[in-house]
Structure formats: C-alpha cells, structure tokens
Amino acid sequence: MAVKRLIKFTLVFTLAVILMGAYTRLSDAGLGCPDWPGCYGHLAVPSASHELAKVEQHFPDMTIEPEKAWLEMIHRYIAGTLGLMVLAILILCLKQPQAPKKLPSFIAALIIFQAALGMWTVTMKLMPIVVMAHLIGGFSLFALLLLLYLRLKPLRIPGGDSHARKLMPLALVCLGVLIIQIMLGGWTSSNYAALACTTLPICEGNWVDNLRFADAFSPFQGEHPSFEFGVLDYSTRMTIHVTHRIWAVVTAIMLIWLAMKLRYSHSHIMRNSGYLLLLLVIMQVGLGISNVVMNLPLGIAVSHNAGAAFLLLNLVFINYALWRKA
Numbered sequence: 566m567a568v569k570r571l572i573k574f575t576l577v578f579t580l581a582v583i584l585m586g587a588y589t590r591l592s593d594a595g596l597g598c599p600d601w602p603g604c605y606g607h608l609a610v611p612s613a614s615h616e617l618a619k620v621e622q623h624f625p626d627m628t629i630e631p632e633k634a635w636l637e638m639i640h641r642y643i644a645g646t647l648g649l650m651v652l653a654i655l656i657l658c659l660k661q662p663q664a665p666k667k668l669p670s671f672i673a674a675l676i677i678f679q680a681a682l683g684m685w686t687v688t689m690k691l692m693p694i695v696v697m698a699h700l701i702g703g704f705s706l707f708a709l710l711l712l713l714y715l716r717l718k719p720l721r722i723p724g725g726d727s728h729a730r731k732l733m734p735l736a737l738v739c740l741g742v743l744i745i746q747i748m749l750g751g752w753t754s755s756n757y758a759a760l761a762c763t764t765l766p767i768c769e770g771n772w773v774d775n776l777r778f779a780d781a782f783s784p785f786q787g788e789h790p791s792f793e794f795g796v797l798d799y800s801t802r803m804t805i806h807v808t809h810r811i812w813a814v815v816t817a818i819m820l821i822w823l824a825m826k827l828r829y830s831h832s833h834i835m836r837n838s839g840y841l842l843l844l845l846v847i848m849q850v851g852l853g854i855s856n857v858v859m860n861l862p863l864g865i866a867v868s869h870n871a872g873a874a875f876l877l878l879n880l881v882f883i884n885y886a887l888w889r890k891a
C-alpha cells in the first residue's frame with residue numbers, strides 16, 4: 566500500500582527534521598534569521614551586494630552570520646517538505662475507505678501548529694516555553710506517525726499473550742514518566758541550564774539550599790529583548806538541571822523494570838522490544854552523563870536528543886502492542 570511506504574519514509578524524514586532542529590538549536594542558530602518565514606526578507610540567505618544593502622536598511626542592528634542563517638533556513642525548508650508529506654498522507658488516507666481518518670487529520674493539524682510554534686520561536690526570541698513546545702511538537706509528530714503506521718500494518722503479536730497483557734498499566738506509566746523526562750530535557754536545553762551543574766552524580770556546592778522550584782518551573786519569565794543564552798540566574802538553572810537528572814533516575818528504573826518484565830513475554834516481538842528498551846536506556850543515560858562530563862559537545866547533545874526520540878518510539882510501540890484489541 567503506497568500510504569504505508571510514504572508513512573515509513575516520512576518517519577525517517579521526521580527524525581531528520583528533529584535532529585536538524587536540535588542541531589540548529591544547540592548551535593545557537595535559532596535566531597540565525599531574525600524574521601519569518603523569510604531570512605532577512607529573502608527566500609535564501611542574502612549574499613549579493615544589493616541584497617546586503619537592503620538588509621542594512623531594514624535590519625540596521627543585525628549582522629548576518631551566514632552559517633547560522635543557512636542552518637535555520639535549511640531547517641525551515643525541510644520542515645516545510647515534511648508538511649507537504651503529511652498533507653499527502655492525509656489525502657491518501659481520506660481516499661482509502663479502510664484507512665483511519667481522524668488520526669491523519671490530527672497529525673496534519675499538529676504540523677500546522679508546529680509551523681506556528683516555529684514562527685513564534687523566532688518572533689518571541691527563543692522564549693523557553695515556545696522552544697520546549699516546539700521540541701515536544703516534533704516528538705509528538707514522530708510518535709503519532711508511528712501510531713498511524715501501526716494502525717495500517719497488522720501486527721503478528723498473539724492477542725492472548727496473557728503475561729504481556731498484565732504489563733499494560735506499567736507500560737502506560739513508563740510512557741508518562743518518559744514524556745515528563747523529555748519535557749524536563751527540553752526545559753533544560755531551552756533555558757541553557759546544561760552547564761549549570763557540572764559535577765557528578767549531583768551538582769557542585771550546597772545545591773540543596775539553592776533549589777528554586779517556583780522560579781525554575783514558572784512557564785513565563787517576564788519580558789526580555791531576547792531569551793538567547795537564557796535569562797535565569799544560576800540557582801534557578803541548577804534547579805532545572807538537577808530535576809532532569811533526578812527524574813532520569815526514576816525514568817531509568819521504571820523503563821529497566823518494564824524491559825526486565827518483557828523478557829518473560831511469550832511473543833518474541835515483545836521480548837525484543839524489551840531488550841531494545843534496555844539498550845536505549847543505557848545509551849541515553851550514558852549520553853546524558855557524557856553531556857555533563859564533556860561540557861555539552863554538539864554531537865553528544867544531538868545524539869541525546871535522538872536517543873530520547875528512539876525511546877519514545879519504542880515505548881509507543883510497546884504500548885500499542887500491549888493495549889490493542891486482541
């Protein structure tokens with residue numbers, strides 16, 4: 566079926582857009598183009614002398630950084646292509662009588678909202694709540710596309726696997742715990758809190774006395790000309806960072822517990838999903854620790870983002886397989 570192939574390809578493409586978005590954000594190129602949808606009012610990064618003269622006139626306080634501007638524009642163009650692919654999936658699903666209709670319609674609405682979040686990321690000068698919502702939007706799109714693919718592809722999991730079915734509540738709780746951890750990660754990143762705690766296993770100095778939960782998790786942080794590089798003080802950033810680390814322990818314990826239980830499933834798909842979950846958790850914690858030890862190298866930070874996306878995909882699959890009707 567053409568739609569299944571298209572969804573598979575779109576899933577891979579979505580991962581590329583997510584990683585490109587992470588690369589753009591972590592390279593501090595989010596404001597590489599200060600306007601939207603164009604870049605300094607152009608379809609590509611301006612470079613000709615007459616274009617630069619116009620930029621000087623309309624953006625007198627800005628200096629074009631071509632590398633950052635190109636990163637931002639490439640991200641916008643590939644995200645736009647993804648939007649067209651999602652539209653094609655919706656049209657194909659609407660045409661096929663047996664295909665789901667509500668889920669692809671919701672995915673199409675989500676990608677429109679995601680484009681609006683992309684615009685607000687720029688126009689609201691990297692306001693953390695908008696940046697985090699944009700990250701969550703990308704991850705949600707990835708998860709929902711997998712769900713749509715699974716709905717179209719019959720799975721060969723024995724419906725009567727009573728052992729696996731007992732794990733339904735645990736798998737759902739694990740998904741919730743992981744979503745919270747991903748949101749905390751997005752909050753750490755969008756508030757530039759990665760380097761606010763540089764020792765292991767917990768932060769330096771008297772960190773307990775410096776915890777500021779109310780400020781750390783207040784969604785709005787007042788008016789600022791720009792949120793680039795963060796506006797919070799050290800204690801508040803440290804609180805965000807340490808919360809992400811502590812919740813990582815909860816997440817790891819829960820996910821490993823589920824992975825261990827899946828080992829006894831009668832279905833080899835569920836057993837393999839459990840082994841994959843175990844591997845992904847170990848890798849993700851390793852990448853998180855490397856972020857801290859190595860002072861956030863770009864490659865590790867982007868891989869940590871990819872690790873979170875794969876963990877989400879794996880848990881959505883496990884939940885789908887367990888919760889679907891026998």
Ligand code: HEM
Pocket residue numbers: 587591700743746747748749750751753754755757758759760809810813816817846849850852853854856857861866867869870872873876
């Ligand atoms: C269970 C596992 C974990 C998950 C699912 C997870 C997820 C995430 C996500 C989604 C981000 C945002 C990435 C981005 O904006 O591109 C993030 C950021 C971060 N995580 Fe984790 N994380 C986990 C464990 C850890 C651990 C154990 C540590 C450290 C000991 C850690 C340290 C960090 C740091 C420092 C950042 C900020 C990176 C930045 O500014 O870009 N994470 N995490």
